[in-house]
Amino acid sequence: MPKDDCNTSGDRLYQMLATLKSHDFRITPQRLAVLKILAASEDHPSVEQIYEKVRVEFPTTSLATIYKIVALLKELNELLELGFPDESNRYDGKKPFPHPHVICTKCKKIMDPELTSFDELKEEIARKTGFRIIHHRLDFFGLCRECQKVE
Amino acid sequence: MPKDDCNTSGDRLYQMLATLKSHDFRITPQRLAVLKILAASEDHPSVEQIYEKVRVEFPTTSLATIYKIVALLKELNELLELGFPDESNRYDGKKPFPHPHVICTKCKKIMDPELTSFDELKEEIARKTGFRIIHHRLDFFGLCRECQKVE
């Protein structure tokens, strides 16, 4: 099992619940539903997609609430936001720390590639710029295997 | 001189003018003013900053026009957009192709680091994911030398 993908969806759910509790945030049905979806999602969902899934179980849930829960989890570092200029933001609840993404510009699929040569790059940056690097963002855009075929 | 920073500001201006002309776009005073600013800017300006500079010379220029010119240059691949989730978008007219950036989260300065170990990373990605990589985005966020001192 890859070292940075070692959490089962149950572990992630438990971890997120623990973080909420330790900061004295209440565990509401809406929050629990969002946590479950994020802990289980393989597909980097958008707020709208989370909303649709939550509404299956809780049809009265409002979009504003989803936004608030997402903002809270982001604040607690339990959710990684992948913001895009056109506001088609996507979220990663399984690996809430910076890591590279590969994005298909056709089908909008987002994958997590395994990389070995990144740490070296990060160190080179710090050495050459004098910056204290806090976090980063690395996206590759292109066509996935499937979309290359049908093109 | 670094190989990917070989254009003087005059060369970039000429290049951008040539691209506009070759696509039969008119050279208006507003467009020329924006081109000059982009060709000379070292600081990855925002639309608002471009707007303020253009207004020094042409006080009647509207913000919408700047947006239109920026969109046009982006379309013609003469301008790199660095979009951020909070819409504080920034633009690079000197190197309109994807390249890494180092961003100070305090003073908002954006720099272009020199990197040697990036190509290798890109190749590793393509090999491991099967994607045909078209472009990429690599940002490092942190504190620049100056902001580390005053912190």
Next chain:
DNA sequence: GTCCGTGCAAATGGTTTGCACGACC
């Protein structure tokens, strides 16, 4: 019972659009 979280609707703000006038070619 208290106070936080939710749902609703209105506000926000960067960006885009429609349209008529004016200017580039």
Next chain:
DNA sequence: GGTCGTGCAAACCATTTGCACGGAC
């Protein structure tokens, strides 16, 4: 002179905010 570009104001739309009710603890 015809057409493209500009300036203005309104529209847009994802996201945020204010507020009163309801539920978690």
